[in-house]
Amino acid sequence: MNDVAKVIHLHDLNVEPRQRVSARRWPEPVTGDSTPGRVTSLTERLAAAEPPEPHSLSDMVRGLVGQQIGKTADFARRRLTGDYQIDDFGFDEHLLESVILPALRPISDHWFRVQVNGMRNIPEVGGALIVANHAGTVPLDGLMLQLAIHDHHAKQRALRLLAADLIFEMPLLGSLARKAGHTLACREDAERLLRSGELTGVFPEGFKGVGKQYSDRYKLQRFGRGGFVAAAVRTGVPIIPCSIVGSEEIYPKLADLKPLARLLGLPYFPVTPLFPHLGPLGAVPLPSKWYIEFGTPIPTAEYEPEAADDPMTMFEVTDQVRETIQQTLYKLLNKRRNAFTG
8 A cells, every 4th residue: 555645846847837737726527428528517517416405404414424424534545545646845735625724714714704805816827926914913814815715716726825934843833834835935945836836925024014013903014125026026927915904803912921932932922812811712813804805916027037136126016015915904994894893
């Protein structure tokens, strides 16, 4: 029994990036048995696979339980036989779609009630860099962003986030982040992903954004030196501004216990209205209403690759991206009546 997953190399010279992205997501058309060569329609396939109508509540419950057992058995079979693939970064798409995203979906749909706009601005194929604001004390916004793109995009694209070193230094969490498709926020990894046609995400504010005081909510922090713009320019991919409203209210940070943060090796140790006073119960995020909006892509193909080394050009593009996100945040906040009801 083979328990080793297949490895997909990002730079297979015999396969174009566009082919890799599309081939990984769509199976070959299924032909009907009665008419050779005829492509079966989606409606016909769904009708053929549709279970019989339940006659009672107990029938419905048994059907749901049976479906879940079938899914669990299929997942276990694929994991035990190695019938799944990983890439050079450790991205395990089977685990992402079978375990990680389903675990996040109830939180997104029923707790945060995430509303997504502007999905048409994300390309169906090819590399693109999504740049978003960062907030919330605990970086749940990255997970909600990845789920939103997968569930609302026509091609169910996987977002590959560029994360801080601290994430990958944590036991279990670092390995899980790798399997979910994320990697270090460094120039080399960013450019490899973008050149390979991957949809890549970055939070330029870093810990300055996610750990800011509640009194500074929705005020963008400094975007660094524009390294994300340089990566986009070198690879010629568009930059897509993304504005997230709702993440600031999940853990309102009122204070920072700096001595304890230094002792634990953390960038901050937050004090919120519920944490650490209520212990584990205080770790439950507040049910704020979320809005995620993707702005018009900012093209970079017009720049020569050498422009990535021009600090002034990088500053101008960085400022354009930052200002676009900030103005969209203000627009969404003006529309929102209440942080928890929307």
